[in-house]
Amino acid sequence: MCGVFGVINNKDAAALTHLGLHALQHRGQESAGIAVSDGYDINLKLGEGLVTKAITAEDLKELKGDIAIGHVRYSTAGGSNPKNIQPFYAHFYGGSFAIAHNGNLVNADQLRKQLEKEGAIFRSTSDTEVFVHLIARAKEPPPAHIILHKNDTDFLPLVFDAMKKVKGAYSLVILREKQLIAVRDPYGFRPLLLGKNRSGSYFVASESCAFDIVDAEYLRDIKPGEVLVIDDSGLRSYFPFEHPEKAEKCIFEYVYFARPDSLIFGDWVYEIRKEMGRNLAREYKIDADVVVPVLDSGLLAAKGYSEESGIPLEIGLIRNHYVGRSFIQPSQEIRDLSVKLKLNPVHQVINGKRLIVIDDSLVRGTTSKKIVNMLRKAGAKEIHFLISSPPVISPCYYGIDTPTKEELIASNKTIEEIRDYIGADSLHYLSLEGMINAANKYKQKGFCTACFTGNYPVL
Ligand code: AMP
Numbered sequence: 001m002c003g004v005f006g007v008i009n010n011k012d013a014a015a016l017t018h019l020g021l022h023a024l025q026h027r028g029q030e031s032a033g034i035a036v037s038d039g040y041d042i043n044l045k046l047g048e049g050l051v052t053k054a055i056t057a058e059d060l061k062e063l064k065g066d067i068a069i070g071h072v073r074y075s076t077a078g079g080s081n082p083k084n085i086q087p088f089y090a091h092f093y094g095g096s097f098a099i100a101h102n103g104n105l106v107n108a109d110q111l112r113k114q115l116e117k118e119g120a121i122f123r124s125t126s127d128t129e130v131f132v133h134l135i136a137r138a139k140e141p142p143p144a145h146i147i148l149h150k151n152d153t154d155f156l157p158l159v160f161d162a163m164k165k166v167k168g169a170y171s172l173v174i175l176r177e178k179q180l181i182a183v184r185d186p187y188g189f190r191p192l193l194l195g196k197n198r199s200g201s202y203f204v205a206s207e208s209c210a211f212d213i214v215d216a217e218y219l220r221d222i223k224p225g226e227v228l229v230i231d232d233s234g235l236r237s238y239f240p241f242e243h244p245e246k247a248e249k250c251i252f253e254y255v256y257f258a259r260p261d262s263l264i265f266g267d268w269v270y271e272i273r274k275e276m277g278r279n280l281a282r283e284y285k286i287d288a289d290v291v292v293p294v295l296d297s298g299l300l301a302a303k304g305y306s307e308e309s310g311i312p313l314e315i316g317l318i319r320n321h322y323v324g325r326s327f328i329q330p331s332q333e334i335r336d337l338s339v340k341l342k343l344n345p346v347h348q349v350i351n352g353k354r355l356i357v358i359d360d361s362l363v364r365g366t367t368s369k370k371i372v373n374m375l376r377k378a379g380a381k382e383i384h385f386l387i388s389s390p391p392v393i394s395p396c397y398y399g400i401d402t403p404t405k406e407e408l409i410a411s412n413k414t415i416e417e418i419r420d421y422i423g424a425d426s427l428h429y430l431s432l433e434g435m436i437n438a439a440n441k442y443k444q445k446g447f448c449t450a451c452f453t454g455n456y457p458v459l
Pocket of ligand 1: 183294297298360364367368400402
């Protein structure tokens with residue numbers, strides 16, 4: 001759960017990266033960092049907390065150069081240690097580079113142990129640092145089918161070699177003294193997009209909402225398995241894996257994670273999320289007075305449900321926007337409190353009504369239990385809790401923060417037991433087909449659904 005951003009050929013590279021990271025703030029709120037190159041040296045600013053706090057206006061003045069990358073982090077691997085703030089910077093025999101990563105490597109522990117045995121010293125607990133070491137130690141020549149441009153002969157073979165060794169999810173931005181490099185794993189788990197503005201600067205970002213804020217246009221997705229290099233000589237694409245994998249795009253990006261105003265994997269999150277709500281209405285017809293979204297993440301599914309069912313949508317829960325996402329809290333006690341901080345019922349909408357409450361997902365059951373309790377106190381007559389995705393039964397190993405299997409309520413309880421636990425009158429989940437069809441309606445194919453099915457494409 002991270003966001004990455006990169007820009008090249010712009011004198012305000014660091015400031016634009018700062019803006020881009022603001023737009024990607026929902027992808028990680030633990031820390032932020034920017035690395036910038038002036039063509040000779042790479043400079044770095046890293047900080048804890050939201051982008052505004054982590055990197056100040058004063059910091060930006062010191063980040064001079066035309067190429068920059070940035071990262072917002074929420075830890076999935078390695079824990080919330082300040083040493084894990086990205087981008088990571090490294091200096092090695094071939095010069096220097098900085099790297100920022102969205103995703104999660106499944107063989108990081110194994111590789112780390114092996115590298116440590118060979119004498120590598122790690123300064124963080126993050127899986128991204130494994131990449132840094134693999135790049136610095138790579139020896140293999142580039143694959144035979146690849147013909148390298150003269151600017152790419154020194155560094156890119158190292159990246160290709162590292163890619164061959166790691167397994168799992170990685171959308172990377174890499175900064176070299178004179179190059180911006182974007183890399184997406186062969187399955188394409190996490191999104192990564194290419195954009196351009198009118199003055200000829202190129203951008204790379206996790207979501208298109210980061211292009212909007214810097215006035216850039218979306219050009220295309222970085223393809224699964226692609227390594228895209230951008231420098232003074234132009235853009236060059238390489239595909240180090242000869243045999244493409246089956247695409248395994250993370251469907252949870254559409255369910256919850258990405259911003260609804262973003263285009264990712266080539267389609268609009270807004271449309272797909274709404275279609276999930278429509279499918280929910282097609283699957284479960286319920287006699288009720290109002291549809292109430294759990295803001296913000298349940299809004300579009302609720303809108304879709306309301307349109308399809310004809311039951312009016314009402315904002316029966318008001319969201320306090322000065323509180324972060326409830327899930328992104330270190331302990332259960334604080335998570336419990338922050339649900340109350342975040343949402344408050346509107347008594348006039350709730351009192352005496354039969355409600356259809358819609359959220360995008362149910363993970364531990366903490367949020368839904370509190371909400372049901374809150375709505376009962378506000379006088380709800382009936383509460384039908386609907387979830388616009390299937391039960392989450394397995395942890396994600398590809399970069400979405402999910403708790404262990406034991407903590408996932410749907411891996412231990414039946415739907416009826418969950419209904420009883422949260423205290424709703426009924427509980428319904430969108431079917432797996434209903435969710436996948438919502439995305440495939442927009443000509444999509446090839447999704448990773450491991451958190452809902454336990455079918456892991458790579459382990
Ligand atoms: P829970 O209370 O554990 O059942 O969490 C469900 C709530 O958390 C829902 O409102 C979701 O929108 C939200 N959510 C689901 N997955 C995540 C995640 N990986 N990180 C943060 N929030 C999430």
